[in-house]
Amino acid sequence: MLNPKVKRNIKRIIPFGIIWLCTSLVFLWTEYAVIGTPSHTPESAISISFEIIVFASITTFFIGALVGLIELVFLNRLFIKKSFRSKIVYKFLFYALVMYVIVLIAYLIAASMELDVSISDSKVWDKYKLFFFSITHISTVVQLGFSLLLSLLYAEISEHLGQNILRNFFTGKYHKPISEERIFMFTDMKSSTTIAEELGHDTYFKLLRDYYHDMSDAIIKSEGEVYQYIGDEVVISWPLNKTSKSASCINCFFNMKSDLNKRKDWYMKTYGFFPDFKAALHYGEVTSGEIGALKKEIFFVGDVLNTTARIQDLCNAYHTDLLLSEQLASFLELDKTYVLKHLGTSSFRGKQERLALVTLEERA
Numbered sequence: 001m002l003n004p005k006v007k008r009n010i011k012r013i014i015p016f017g018i019i020w021l022c023t024s025l026v027f028l029w030t031e032y033a034v035i036g037t038p039s040h041t042p043e044s045a046i047s048i049s050f051e052i053i054v055f056a057s058i059t060t061f062f063i064g065a066l067v068g069l070i071e072l073v074f075l076n077r078l079f080i081k082k083s084f085r086s087k088i089v090y091k092f093l094f095y096a097l098v099m100y101v102i103v104l105i106a107y108l109i110a111a112s113m114e115l116d117v118s119i120s121d122s123k124v125w126d127k128y129k130l131f132f133f134s135i136t137h138i139s140t141v142v143q144l145g146f147s148l149l150l151s152l153l154y155a156e157i158s159e160h161l162g163q164n165i166l167r168n169f170f171t172g173k174y175h176k177p178i179s180e181e182r183i184f185m186f187t188d189m190k191s192s193t194t195i196a197e198e199l200g201h202d203t204y205f206k207l208l209r210d211y212y213h214d215m216s217d218a219i220i221k222s223e224g225e226v227y228q229y230i231g232d233e234v235v236i237s238w239p240l241n242k243t244s245k246s247a248s249c250i251n252c253f254f255n256m257k258s259d260l261n262k263r264k265d266w267y268m269k270t271y272g273f274f275p276d277f278k279a280a281l282h283y284g285e286v287t288s289g290e291i292g293a294l295k296k297e298i299f300f301v302g303d304v305l306n307t308t309a310r311i312q313d314l315c316n317a318y319h320t321d322l323l324l325s326e327q328l329a330s331f332l333e334l335d336k337t338y339v340l341k342h343l344g345t346s347s348f349r350g351k352q353e354r355l356a357l358v359t360l361e362e363r364a
Contacts (some may be wrong), residue, residue, distance in 0.1 A: 004223045012158070013068035016151050020064025021057060023147040027139075028056065030298065052110060059106050064151060067095060071155050091152055092145075099144050101315035107131060177289035181240035183249050184304060185224070186312045187215075187256075187279040195273045196304065203271065208232060211275045214263055218255035222248040227300065232275075238302070240283060247332045253279050253322055254362060278310035281324040283331065310348045311357065318343055326356035339363050 020114065058220040075094065079087045093323040111127045131137055188197070189211065196204045219226060219236060227235040238249050260275065262265075267274045284304030291299040311323050320343075328342060338360045 003221070005220050008220055008223075009072055012072060013065050015154060016068030016071070017061040017065040019151045019154060020067070020147045021061040023238075024056060024060035024143065024199070027143045028053065041191075044067040049114075051113060055110060055113065063099070063102055064147070067148070067151055068155075070095075070098075071152075076155070076159070087156065088149075088152055092148060095148050095152075096145070099148065103140060103144065104128075117180075157326045169177060175290055177287050177297050178283055179287055181285050182288075182300070182304070183238040183240060183281060183283040184227070184308045185249055185253065185279055185281045186308050187234045187236070187277050187310055188315075190276045190278060191273075191317075192275075194234040195271075195275070199271060199273070207267075207271050207273070207275060210267075210270075211260075214259050215256045218252050218259055221255060222252035224249065224252055245331065245333055247334050247338075250324075250332065250334070250338065250360060253281075269280065276321075278312065278315040278321040278323075280308050280315065280327055282308040283325075283328050284310055307348065307355070309353070311346075311355070313333075314346060314357070318357070322359050323357050324360070329358045330362075334360075337355055337363055 012188065063316060071091075072298030075091055078091060080091065107128055108119050108124055111124045111131075112121070115121070115123050117123055117125070195207070199207060211232075212234065215234065222238070224236040224238055227237045229235075236249075236252065256277075260277075263275050282304055284302060284307070286300040286304060288300050290296050307325075311325065315323055323343075326342070334340065339362075341359050341361070343357045343359060345356045347354045
């Protein structure tokens with residue numbers, strides 16, 4: 001069974017392979033339409049056959065997947081603080097060099113398949129020399145450059161919008177409003193106003209960026225989706241299913257706490273403050289859909305959002321960092337890792353019914 005982080009990375013890598021596969025098939029079809037019969041095929045080009053199409057399709061898919069893997073594991077972190085333009089230029093140059101080596105290897109293999117000789121045969125290398133100084137080479141460079149640029153743009157857009165949101169836009173899941181049940185967690189940094197005043201806007205922004213980054217692994221492990229960043233608040237959501245019933249949302253809270261605490265000394269040394277937080281959880285029905293005239297985004301509408309925000313406001317009154325509705329606690333399959341404490345009921349402005357609240361602590 002793959003862990004959530006591995007599954008998430010696979011889901012992020014596969015679109016790169018699909019982008020490269022689709023663009024390669026479009027270029028291959030265009031080339032075939034222009035060239036026509038095999039007698040018109042330039043000597044520098046590989047003759048199109050079923051075996052060559054299969055080989056080209058598999059190769060380009062894995063090249064795209066390789067680009068995605070390098071992007072996620074190495075380059076994305078390396079250029080995280082660069083501007084959008086700088087990232088595109090630097091990444092393009094790096095991948096162009098890698099692609100040049102891959103084209104050399106792939107062409108030699110394809111040529112050996114076409115000529116039915118060993119890859120070390122002089123005929124294969126003579127064909128490659130002819131290819132290198134031909135219009136076919138330029139066409140290949142244009143194709144790879146286009147595929148590369150398209151995949152890099154996808155990577156940046158996905159990074160900014162969020163992979164799930166981008167996928168939902170493409171699939172049209174929320175094109176028409178739908179009703180669904182979701183769990184929401186509202187987190188709020190403690191003493192954020194004081195920290196912001198002491199650090200100033202620029203340094204406080206850097207702290208927020210590090211704060212969000214250090215929370216991300218816990219959110220990924222719990223298969224949560226970041227719905228919104230609102231100043232120092234993060235709203236995380238889970239669809240109501242078997243995964244959420246296994247208390248992954250509760251694990252997310254304690255894992256975020258743990259990951260931040262591991263970096264406490266670093267925060268104190270770098271900023272002079274430690275960004276601790278409090279959170280509230282509740283679940284209920286929401287209407288979900290695309291909204292916006294000048295800018296589209298996935299939007300949730302429902303009483304659960306307002307209620308969860310108000311529960312979070314009560315954390316200080318109850319002297320706890322975690323509050324959740326008893327309704328949610330009863331739904332979750334909590335194990336012996338946590339100790340549940342009932343805190344009574346609270347009323348909220350505009351709501352007639354009182355809501356029973358509980359808190360959880362990790363068992364010593």
